[in-house]
Structure formats: structure tokens, C-alpha cells
Amino acid sequence: MQEWTSGVMTLSAPVLPCWEEEESKRLDEIAEDLAANDPLFDEERETYAALFPTALPKEPPFSLLIDDFSIIAHLHLVRGLAYYASRAFTRAQQGDLVAGTFAPIPGIEDYLDTRLGLGRCEYLQIEPAEGKPTYACFAGLREDEEALRVLLQRMADNDNSVWFHPYMGLRDAWECGLMLKERSGGDVQILAPLPYITEQTNDKVWLTEVTKLALGESYAMRAVGARSVSEAVAKLRAIAEGVEKVSLKLANSATGMGTGIFEAAKIREMDSETLLAFVEDWCKEKEWDADHDPPLSVEVWETDVLASPSTQLWIPPVSEGPPVLEGVFDQLFQPDEDHVFLGSIKSQLPQPLQDELAQTSLKLGRIFQRLGYLGRCSFDTIYCGTSLDDATLKYVECNGRWGGTSTPMTLMTRLFGDFRARPYLAGSMHSECLVGVSFDDFVRTLDDILYDAETGEGWAVVYNIGCLAPSGKIDVITLGEDLAQASKRQTTFVELVTERFGG
Template sequence: MTTATQLTRAPGSHVADGTQPASVRTPITPVFDIPLSPDQRRHISAVAAMIAEEDPRISRVPPLADDLATGQIDAPALLIEDHSGIQLAHDRGADANLSYRAMLLAADGDLVAVYGQRNRAFEEYCRDTLDLGDVEVIAPPLADPHQSLAQACLADHDLITRTVSRAKDHGGLNVIPYMATGGIWRLAGEIALRSGVPVRVSGPPPALMRAVNDKIWFARWAASLLGEDAIPHSRAVYGMGALAGYLRRFIQEHGRVAVKLTHSAASLGNIVLDSDQLTSLSPPQLAAQLRDMIEDRDWQNPFPVQVTAWEGPLAATPSAQLWIPHPEDGPPLVEGIFDQITVHENARFAGGIPSELPDAEQREIASQALRLGMLFQQLGYFGRCSFDAVLIAASGMGQGQENRLHWVECNGRWGGVSIPMTLASRLVGDWRNRALLITERTIADGRAIAMDEFLQACRPHLFRAGGDRNGAILLTPGRLQRGGFDLLLLGTDRADVIARERACLDSLTQ
């Protein structure tokens, strides 16, 4: 098996076929070769110039140490999955449930920081069953439940000492975060300052990270780049009175509308409303109901929020997966278009599959995603990024119409598709060589499952390095204690991976 360590490239190195940017530690498998016209390139540069003029500091790397920058170098890494940059996620248990996913991107000699208690059985599973390498796992003490993982790492003298020592021994260090928050940059800066060697953050500067993950900011500049018809009808709203007023206007044009927190991950920050919930209410009644809904969801200081049309019927909910290198290493790479699996009225993410849309539609999605990625690259973005869209079915628009693509948000970070997609390429060489399914499931009785119990029950169905390259892969142990599990399934075809998913679920309910 090819490990991430073997894929490390020294700064300035190049790959003969041009598909893997220099200095990338994880495998990159671009799917689309999309040409852009000179006019498109000029327009991208013009929009980037407008953004930079409006916010000159958006591309600024914090001056925390002499040799601290975005990128990756040929050195070990400290990997951290910290969700504190996403509204509601940390307080709803995202770090406790998901921080171990960082191990899926780690390799020999790396350090991984996890939230809460260590799960040695999962560590052994990654090392021995998946053959991902021998990594050092550190669980920093938590001062209180609201402390972010990055803050806990920065406050842990032992972690800092060990990380600085690793950096000195190898002449540098990569910090590979789930999301390059200000806390991550402060941690990286402290390591760089104490070690005196180059430290690279695999993510954008913090102001740019915050901007691209802001739904209001993204909608504005996606419309400037791709046209007003590239996004749903939406508006930024800054107070309760304005929210009630704009909702009444939106509901007259759209059967359903949504109120979205600007920096939340999809369903956690969505309130979806039908017209029959609003049209009979007076303005004071509507404002009172909205206050109750916001309080019930514990949205603290929610404004500004985005009011947007909740569109349908949908042909698909595509997500474009990109890697954005430094400009000298080439343009952004579109690695795949995935159809997201969502559940419930607020569209909670529950998995994903490689898109089965016609090639022409996938290429159009990839082309628009590439332009968005090139815009971000010109602003100084580096690293993993994805763009989520809805494809509105032509059947809902009258005869002779085509499906309509609307971009809804940017995920300027790793995510629920990109991590397992990258893991699949680590395990089998190129994820496109296998049928692939990413899924989140809950056991019917909701009982807690120990890691050893999961491995024993699902043993016949699990992927093993050196085997036939098919099987189920547990992505994180965090949800087992809550009666759920997150899987990546690899198989020969769609029916095979669905059967393997069902077999795992049946094994755990017997």
C-alpha cells in the first residue's frame, strides 16, 4: 500500500504527469481537465482584485513567527480536527465524535491531537488493519467542555514540547487542521517560534478561512463571479424585525424558505419554513414564533443570518471536491463530484456517493467549481476545499427546461466527503477504481457499542490492507458510544457496497 509518508514531496519538486502538486502529503486524484477561456481568467482576476481592495488583510498570514506560512513541506505533521470555527458544532459534540478522523490522514512519524480520552483500539485498527502508519496520539487535558482542541493543545506544555522537538529533529513541521482557524494559527505560530524551524499550515490564512465559510460572503462573490442566476435567491438580514419582514416577502415568491446561520455546517444552522407556517401570522406573531424557534435551537447571537429560498424538487445535491495548491504548483484540482445524502427537512448530511449525473452536467459543475477555486487561489487560499450546490430538477420548471445549478455554500476545510475520499485513495491507489459509499448510520435500539464489539461483529465485512481492496472502514469511533457509526465502504459496484453496509448493520443488531 502507498502511504502518505511515501507521497511526501520536497518543496519545488514536480510530478511528471502534472497531476500531483508539489509538496502534497496525501494523494490527489484529479478527475476533470477543464479549460478556461482568457475572458474567464480575466474575470476571475478582476473579482479577486475587488475582494482584495475591499479587504486588504484577507490574505494576510499572522506575523506570529519568522518562518510561518501556508503550504506543506517534506516534514512530519501535527494533525488536528477542531470544529470550533463552525457555529454550534463544538458544543453539539463534533470534536468528541469526530476528532479521531485526523488519523485517517496521518502517516509514520506524525502526531495526532484528539479531543477527550484516547481510544487505543481505534489507534491499533488504523495502524494494524488499515496499515496507515505508526503515529503518536496525544489527548491534551481539557480545562472545560467549551475549550477548543486547538486551545487545549496550546495550553498543554507536554504536547508543545514534544511537537517542538519533532519539528527540530526534522527541520520543519506541517500543521494539518480540519479547519485553519485563528486558534490553529496561534498554535502553529507558537511551535514555529519555539522551534526556530519552518512551520506550514495546510489551510488558508485565518481571515480568508472565515470569509469563504461565511454563507453571505460566499453568495455575494459567487454571484459576482458566476452570475446572479448561479445562487438561490437570498439576502443577509441583521435583526429580528428585518427577518420577519423579509421572510414574509420571500414566502410570497417561494413555497419554502430557510433561515441559515452564516458559519454553521448545514443542518445545525438551518430553520426551514413552509408557506402555511407563515402566511396566516401577523408580523408580531411571526417575530414571536421566530424568537421561539431560535431560542429552542440555542442560537446565541445569531445575526446576521441568511434568508434564502429552499428550492426543489431536486435532481441532486452535488458537492465538488477540490485541492487548491499554491499558484506555482498549478491550478486548483477538481477531484470529484459527489452526490450528498441528506435526511430530514433541514438537510442533515448523512453520507455521499460519486455522482451519477450525466458527464455534461458533471463537467459544468466542475467548470464552475474550478472558477471558484481559482478565485480563492488568487486570494491566497491553500488546501482542501469543497463547494455544495443544489441541482433543481427540470421537471419542476415546465416543459423544455433544463436542470438548474445553484451554489449554496463553501466548505473551506476538510469534510465528511473529502476525508474518506482521500482515505480511499490511500488504501486502493485511486478511489475511482472502486465503488464507494460514505454513510452515517444509527443502530435501531440506539445502544452504545464498544470498539472491540464493533470489530468483532463486523469482522467478515471489514476492509483489510493487503486483502481484496473491498470492505467497510470505520471512520471514527466517536459515535459508537451513542449507538451510531460512520463508514466508508469500498466494493465492486453499487449493489456490492450497499450489501456490505446492510451486512454491517445486521451484524450489530443481532
């Protein structure tokens, strides 16, 4: 029997930790040392104790779902970015409230309820906060009295309680929770990691150091942090010796937007003045602020990558057991940009490698759990070498949040009871022919291929629906009898959309 977790259907048989008790003690000691050396971990436990769940409910509570990703660096150039928050609809259940700063999307509630059978939720539009990014939803909610009035009334209708289920545990979410608890006098719980561990897990430099402690040097990227441009210049020159490529990364960026990849030979050829100007220009372009942003990650860009798997974890409260692994996936990237995420499929790697991925990820997950992590977590990794028979696993980054693989995985589990029940490929389409197309028209035009939960007919499930009209982008899961057919249908989907919408 499946267990319900605030809008997330978890697998009945996930992968569990498989190691001796002594190893658990070692991992717990690492977490204790990290907390002892950084008092913010324990300080936040006290600050937000009333909001942090010690156990999960057995039945669906009234939930507020907001996908606020405003602490992720360098996203503001993405077209239609505020509408990416519509991904929260995939986690909503009957009676839930989804909120965002984007305009209502006619037809989305009908699609989720009638077409997919996920229940009917409601949408609450928030006025963006002055001086904040338009997609900073929680900052907007704290200042929008009309939206707060609606939320407080919905709480009153549900035993004066609400569960926040955010995209990530950013500080604005927790501060909003404290404010709402004070104003309502009710119960507010937040299904997310505490803000400081959220920030740390999404920091590539911090992950590298914790990976070394938990798993050993060989599992970590060849990377160092830099807190100034001059330090980045010195470390970039040093790390460029004897390798083919190097990179600079914003430590808290996503989707490759904060990554620069450079030929190491060119770095070695530059004199000090030229290299300083080069790094300064890159930092200016990425709007990196040495005084306020996390340190840059200066890395060797591995060129012998054989596979780029990701692991998907669910981290419950400590009282409910250890972190579990729900899936291992192979990531797909843009053909000419091997750092820009395109989609994912269930991993085709040999089982021993999947086992290694599972157990090493769960070790990191245990440390995170002890530091105040709760909810969805995933890791991006690479296998390097000349053959998978003796490949080396390296941890590239942690997605301390929901993401491009966990969202469709969880949606598939909600639809079919287990994402492994149907071969599928999660991808996306972006075309100017879709700009301005309403979601209602989109559904009517593609009615013959869109999956219907009641009849079982159709092979395409769409989500991230809000981006359709403003930017011509939509994410799609294609189903198949096998992975080959699911993959082919991604191409078919693009062809049919292009043909029917006149692209």
C-alpha cells in the first residue's frame, strides 16, 4: 500500500540504506561536526521549531503549494519565468490551493481534475512585492492583504491549519509561515528543508566539501571555492594545469545558466592582466556579487564523461526513518550544450552502478536530514573514465528542491501508482508557434494524443503549462510500450504540435 506525503505519492518499495550501524554513526558524527562549526544550523531549528514537522500527516491536509525559486542565481533572463511556478499544480490534490504571481490559466484545473484525475485545486494570484523579482511569490504573499485574506479564510475552513509545500525551503517561505501562524493563531507546517540547509545544499562548493567528508576525495569534483575575482583568477590558473577544460560556476545556479566552460590551454596562455579582465567580465555578465553571493566554484570540466545520472531522494522527518531513494535517472542534455538540461529517462546503467549511486546518495541524504533537511532532494552526478566497467563516480551538485526530474517522476507515480509502471521520457518543447496559444485551445487541438486517466487512451502528459502562451514552452511526458517508443514520441509530439499550430 502506498503512503501519502502531502501531495506526494511515495513508492511502496523504495531503496533503503544498506550499511552497518557503525557507518550510520560515522555519518551522524559528520553532521554533528558540521553543526558544531556553523551555529546557524541549530539557531534555525529554534527559530522555526513551531513550523518544522516532526511527523507527516496520515491523511491529506489542506496545503498551499508555491513554487518560489527566487534565491537561485541568474534566472531573471528566462522568458516567462514567473509562469514556471505553475509546476506546483502537479503536486496539488483535491481542495489544495496553488499560488503564484502569474495570471490565472483557464482550463488548467479541468485538465488536472477531469483529464488526469488528480483532484480539483484552486489558484490564488499574488501581487508581486515592490522591489522584488516578479517570481518571488512568498515575498509577494507577505504583502498582499487580499491574498492573505483568502488564505486565512481557507485555513479557517480547514481547522485553522495549513501545510506549506514549497518548491524549496527558501527563507521567505519560513518567514511567511511565521507571520501566518501569528496572524491566524493556527497551525502552520512547512514541508521543506530549513532555509540555511536549503542554501547550503544548493551551493556547489559546500556540496564538494561534504562529499569529501562523507564519501571520500574520489567522489568529489576537482573544485575549489573563490570568494573574490582575484582568488578566482589564481585558482583558475592553478586548476588549468594538465587538463583540457575548466569551468567557473555560480555556486547556487541551475540549468547550466551560471556555468562557463573554457579551454584550459587558453587560460594558461593568458597573461595575468588578460585573465583578470576575462574573469571580471564573466562575473559581471553573471551578476556575481562577491560581498553577498556564495563563492564561485572553480572546477576542472571533466571530458571523459560516460554517463550523467541523477538520483531522486525523499527525506522524511528523523522520527519516520532514514532517507529513501525513489529512482535513478539518466539525464539528457542539449546536443551542442552538454551542461543544459533537456529531460530524463529511467536509468539504463548497469545495476551495480545504480546500487553505488543509491547508497552514496543516501549517505549524503542522512547527513542532510540531521542538519534540518526535509522533503525532496536530488543529486546530479557523472561517471568518468574509459569504460563503465571501471568508471569513477563524482557528485556534481545537489538540487535541494523539486526539479526537472523529480516533478515528472512524482507525477507519473500519482498517475500510475509507480513511475516504473510505464516506460516514459520527460522532455520539453519550445516553439514560437505556441506563443499566445491558450491552454484550452492547446488541449482541444491535441485531444487525440493527450493522456486520459479515465479511458487510458493517449500517450502525452503535459505540465509546466503556464509557460505555454507567454513563451511557447511546454514540458511533456511521452508514454510508450517501451523506452524506444516513448523516446520516439517526443519527436512525434514536436512534429504534431508544429503541424497543428502552424509553426
